Amino acid sequence: MRILILGGDGFCGWPTALYLSHKGHEVAILDNLSRRAWDEELRISSLTPIAPIQQRIEAWRRVSGKTIPLYLGDLTEYATVEGAFTQFAPDAIVHYGEQRSAPYSMIDRQHAIFTQVNNVVGTLNVLYAMRAHVPQAHLIKLGTMGEYGTPNIAIEEGYITIEHEGRTDTLPYPKQPGSFYHLSKSHDSHNILFACRTWGLRATDLNQGVVYNVGVEETELDPELVNRFDYDEVFGTALNRFCAEAAVGHALTVYGAGGQTRGFIDLRDTVRCIELAAQTPALAGEMRVLNQFTEQFSVLDLAERVQAVASQMGLETTIAHVANPRVEKERHFYQAKHTKLLDLGLQPHLLNDATIAGLLERAVRYRERIDLSRILPTVTWS
């Protein structure tokens, strides 16, 4: 298949590009390198040193013999989207090309507006360009489990059948996103559903959980292929951030009580889920929704798991319950379905001590690169 990866320079996009290329697909990347620009803006950087995208692609050619065309440009500029779609003629479009940090969206008004405009307009341009140029292509869109919030009933995969006053319908699952970023993903989902119904496009909306781990097999083949590892308060997410903290003897920063429960997924499963979605496209007119995670953990559970493995490695750490910068429930019911990707063939990498140990080792290797001043939360919701 010909697969275009929007945001193919990012944390999930880059390993996805290499994995699919290795599997024999024709892969291209469209990216505006904004993730690197946000590092500059916030004075943060990946724990792992990452090569420039052109160097990454050249390294992949050297290692694998495979070429990945690169389109440099912004999804909010239609000419960029149209140009890449017509030139590359993708069968599938994997859309990671959005601002993906909840704290970044909550920095201030400008960042909230930037996040919503960037994400919503980029996706609208993708939908219009698909309609005009590749109406049979399959959009594989990265959403988030955070669109659902934490309802007091089980979370279904995208749609819920409701019986009400003697009648029944299957409707989009109600959305209660918890940041302007999560809201942008919910806006996207609504726009995509409309485009599928109205124009007959085909899309899969992957509501992904929190991703942990850093590498996939392909990113480990050469130092210039290494993937980014975010540990800071804005782009770092729970498990990875805890490993970086443990590596430098920083307390593991659990926000509030730590009872916040979410779905989690190993990066190696992320790339496999994309492949599974691509292999069985949605029908014309359908927006299929798959919940893309493999296990639920509370944040405190994860901190304790990291603390235990770190201790075995001689890294003694404490757990600090820091004031929660977010407005969210710290104890709540959470039960989210995630069977559809298993039905498609996913064999999950469940979280084990070896994975945590691998992350800790990686963090220790690069611990000189950790800026301790960028760990504690400064961006607050209220």
Add this chain to the structure above:
Amino acid sequence: MRILILGGDGFCGWPTALYLSHKGHEVAILDNLSRRAWDEELRISSLTPIAPIQQRIEAWRRVSGKTIPLYLGDLTEYATVEGAFTQFAPDAIVHYGEQRSAPYSMIDRQHAIFTQVNNVVGTLNVLYAMRAHVPQAHLIKLGTMGEYGTPNIAIEEGYITIEHEGRTDTLPYPKQPGSFYHLSKSHDSHNILFACRTWGLRATDLNQGVVYNVGVEETELDPELVNRFDYDEVFGTALNRFCAEAAVGHALTVYGAGGQTRGFIDLRDTVRCIELAAQTPALAGEMRVLNQFTEQFSVLDLAERVQAVASQMGLETTIAHVANPRVEKERHFYQAKHTKLLDLGLQPHLLNDATIAGLLERAVRYRERIDLSRILPTVTWS
């Protein structure tokens, strides 16, 4: 009360401003006059000749002795919003300040993106300016019944209690908007709910049905106070458009089978609903949702009502089932609740022949102004 009307130069905003001013409230208007600019862009105009906003406000001062401060500016520019909020210090903010036409949003990609960015960014600026400057003020936001789409179960007012696998929660009612405009309103609703929960703001989201009629008591007091009357394919809505068509002997343009059923409301009830919402503000942290319509009709029902009254007035008309420019169900279940505004004290003006006759007379009076070439739909969804 001090009430700031965003979009106070528009079809609903202007009569609301006069009505509330007449009732003794301190009223101000913030508007960028974009509705008039869209007339120029599309080469359309109000059936009724409308005075410039400054002249309207001067006429109102002459007629009523009351002053309405005018803030000219765009909600997508934060300085405009902040300036008006700090200077006028409103107790309530009535937010009509959005692009409100579904066909306009479907003209092309640029109009879709304009509509979503304009509406979403404007509302985000309103929320941030409230938080910073008037956190106790009550946002009264105009949404649309179109956010719900046409589900096969009864439509509740904003939230629905769902029993699922032995558990229960009350969640935002699922949204299935039918155009990029309707989607923008759904995006707004999600953003506002988040802002209320996270920042403790108070908001009422009025999901309004299709508005018919032209005047309220106050707009009839002077020719320079007259309200706009849209009959064109882009901004004209069912009943009013049918009356304009009947006045010039044009067939009544029913889209498709005409079984599309929607909630409708008389403009005189619109202004009263705003007053009722303002008198009983939402609680801090609450986004209250009220369905703002009084009766359901199918489009064909309405055409037949207009045809009958027109005939009594000697205006013989036919009903033309033109190809539906929209992608929507033409026969469907529709039952939407609308008791909360009645509970607050609304005494509806139900549709009667006198109202239709009044609209027909008005249309006949100005029939020389009707451009027949702007009636049949040219903007299509698919």
